[in-house]
Amino acid sequence: MTSDTLLDLGVLTGQLMRAIQDELFQRLAEGGHPDVRPRHGTVLAHLHAGGLRATELAERSGQHKQIVGTIVDELVKLGYVSRQPDPADRRAKLIVPTDHGRDEIETARAILAGIERRHREALGADGYTDFKRTLQRITDRQRGWRDDDGGE
Structure with a gap:
């Protein structure tokens, strides 16, 4: 392919992202995580065992806090995360991965x-x-x- 026929940056990066997501989420489903969808990566890709506040997840992912909150709600229902009091500020909540969530995070990282x-x-x-x-x-x-x- 010559430089004259190369796709533009938006198309190339979009195709790369979709191709990676296709493999990642198919393999996650095969590995016991069939309910996880690409949007869940907004939370799961940035989460660690100690948990993070929703505002931190929003900053790290570049998403609005409301979107992160909706995704966290989904992940709570699916059993991947829980909301727990933040020991540094009892008024705040940490989003913490469950055992199932930690397994998904480790599996996704290994696949990637x-x-x-x-x-x-x-x-x-x-x-x-x-x-x-x-x-x-x-x-x-x-x-x-x-x-x-x-x-x-």
């Missing part, structure tokens, strides 16, 4: 590590590291588009 390992082997360690560094730089620059000269 395998996907990365497969691409690293295909591109070579240096090529894959260069790809990720470049993608991270583009992502960081895009996040700051309002600060750029017109975003161009």
Whole structure:
């Protein structure tokens, strides 16, 4: 494929994300987590065993707190997380993974590590590291588009 025929950045990154999600969620379903959907990653991808407040999850995921709250409600019903008092502030709640939630998080991380390992082997360690560094730089620059000269 020549540079003239390369898809635009939005299409490429969208296709990459969907392809990764397709594999991840199929394998999660096969591994005992058939109810988890891509939107649940807004919470589960950022959660750790000690839990986080919904506001922290919103900041880390880039989603509104109301969206995070809705997803947490779903995950509570599915048995992946619980709301517990924050020992640092009893008025606040922590979103904490249950045993089932911790298993999903560990399984998802292992699947994603395998996907990365497969691409690293295909591109070579240096090529894959260069790809990720470049993608991270583009992502960081895009996040700051309002600060750029017109975003161009």
